Amino acid sequence: MNVLIRTLGFSLALMLIFTAVTYVLPQMKGEAPEDTAVDVAALTMDSFISLGEDLFLGKGACALCHNILDRAPDLLALNVVDTSLVRIGDPLYQGEAVNAADYLRESMLDPNIFVVSGYGKKGSNDTESPMPVADRPPSQLSNVEIDAIIAFLQAKDGNPVTVALPVQTPASLVAADEFTDPVKSMLAQTAEEVIAKYACAACHSVLDAEAAIGPSLNDVGQRLSIDQIRDSVIAPNAVIVEGYAPVMPNTSETMVVRELELIVQFLAEQTGDQP
């Protein structure tokens, strides 16, 4: 019995040490991406680029290889637009792209069309790329998602974004994990969420908050018409209320139409009579 207890105790102690190692290491959980529809109508160019960045780092798994470890060209370090044009000019290039956006799309949909020297599959003499086709499993990116990644790659170095915002929502368009989809997660659903999202209460008295940097919004519906309120949100510095500084940030680039209508409607109802 003594031997049994000692050997069992020794074995359990050893296992506890192994288990303890798992506790001191970083704890990460790899969520599976969920197929959720992108609300294309809610997209602005900034959120579209942000979506692209999220896909690049997340669902698309691009950053798994395109990083500083040199398993694939480090797209975050390179000026991707300039590099794309160099690749198009390479004598070995046999694709049909004439600009950076087309080249990037072509690379994602047919990675073998041009393999950068040194990055081909082992033994293929750089004729075969190890990169999976973007619109097939496991990444299975939609056209909108591919365009979003291109927009991100163009914008990250200050290049003009040449891909257009998607204009409608085809049934087949699916996007990233709802928990990581910046468009979906950023889109405010109520006026209160809009106020919180754009930090209106940091300067204005609104809802339960008190602030004096900007004029109170609790009675703005009494002072301004609904159109004036809308104009003030879209172009806050066009008309400045006397006694206040023109410091309100311009939200027209980031606020989507739905959010604008939510906040305008809410403010129009703020007549100072509310309890």
Added chain:
Amino acid sequence: MLLLMMVAITGLSGSGFSSVASAAGQTVAPQISSVDSDVPTDESISSLLPAPKPERSDYPKIGVSSRSLVWVIAQMHLFFGALVLAVPIFVLVIELIGFTTKDDRYDDMAHEFMKISLTAYAITALFGGALTLSLFMLYPDLMNYLTTRVFGPQMLVYAALFFLESLLLYVYYYGWYALRYGNRKWIHLSLGLLLNAVGTTLLVIANSWTTFMMAPSGIDAAGAVVGNIWDVMRGPLWNPLNLHRFIANVAFGGAVVGAYAAFKFLCAKTAAEKAHYDWMGYTSNFIAILAFLPLPFAGYWLMAEIYAYSQQMGILAMGGILAWLFVIQAVLICTILFAGNYYLWSGMARTEGGQRYRWLIKYIAAVLVLGFLVWVAPHNIIFTADEIARLGGSNHPVLGPLGIMPAKNIAVFLMLIFTFLSFQIYRRADKVITVSWEGWANALMVAIYIVASVNVIFAGVYYGYFTNTVYKVGSSVMQVGSTLVVIVSGVVIDTFLFKGAKTLPVSWGKISGRSQYALFALPVAFTWLMALMGYVRSSLRTHWHVYAVMKDNSADNFIPTLQHVGNMVTFVTVLFLIFLLFIFWVANLSGVKQVPALGSGSRTAAQGAA
């Protein structure tokens, strides 16, 4: 049996298709067989359907995590399966040694090993049945797809082989003493060979299910079966996994029976018992370490094939979310190496000749400790902003380079080389070499050690830090080669050196009790390691049941945190340990005979006959 029934119920039949393109990686086009009829059958039409796409609601809910339940049962089945397939392999070798040397001690030891395997076999079958049941209950769409459409009749073959394995196992064990000497021994050895052939076939069939889910072949992009069963089985990862599991099973089996021997040694009351179980423990450790040494090379091949199949999958393992698990792997493998080396050093006390080599132990220990520290050093850890500012980046300026693969490769290969040195001096401990060229041979051996070590370090440093990724991978081949040269040349040189050597007396049983705990550390670390690496391999599929073909939409389709993994692995290891102690107890019980009390009126058979 249950598997057979389930397979029969689900109505398996041939696909009726054969492939027209067989080269790996090529699209395999369907071709309707015209043997029976030109009209495809219902079954053949069904195999052309795409893989099912179950929704979350299609997975039955049982109140606990389905994945966790299947995880525990599957792991237990794999542990015992590995044991019962591995033990007969080295039992056959030991039996053959006993037969050729006419030494009955080998034969008795082999028989005692088989006693453990036999008890474990019933438990393997029980967990196999439980696994089949739980898989069909909890993952019905996946199992229906795999059993009825992808693997089909192959599963019937598996079930039939399982019965054959049972039959051969019982005849092999119970026929041991009836077929012990003379020509009858050849019949027994042939039975053992057949048993191992069937066991290995079972292993590779089961492996094909695993590798199909990781790297499917013989189906189209939608999951429709377009090839024959051979196309389905011989995916790119099949053979690497076959080799890896075969070697790992032998190492695991050796370690487990070593624990049995250690347990018996610690319980032994007489010097004869101690001597017997000391020798048994030594043999088990020898098997475990010998099988363990080439395991990294098989692992390297498997990982290289994973990379070749999908770079994304390979990087997920080695540089993605699963990469941290390799820090734990380092701790486990180093535990195995420390335990194996410590046992060898302790074993040198059995003979006076061991004193000649004791001075080397501290240097070997130093290499092992340094290797462990390098291997376990993470590339980066989670810092606060303040810590990053003080450090000047997310990597330590001096220790940072130790966190990447080239440094770890150097550490691993040096540890393997020096473990072989322990093994070599242990083998030399009881020998007095008499050949005249001993000095030259020793000088050559020392030179090989030095050149190999320098080569391992040079390849790691130069190609790892001063060239690009392509050469980094290539440097591992040089390091593998250097390590193999040491092992092979060490064995060859010693074989010639030992010719005519004087053998010093070995006092079996003259070893510290403390050393026996090394024989417990080995199976504990092996078991934990097997469970961990099995989890890593399985997790490479991420949220896919069948990679890139059939999505896992269950509630458990995420990669859990390391803590959760650690808890699960420890749980299954403890469970395995409990079952193992039960097996040891049963194996021990079979040797216990009750003696009738005086005056009880009981009569022995001999008395009755008289």
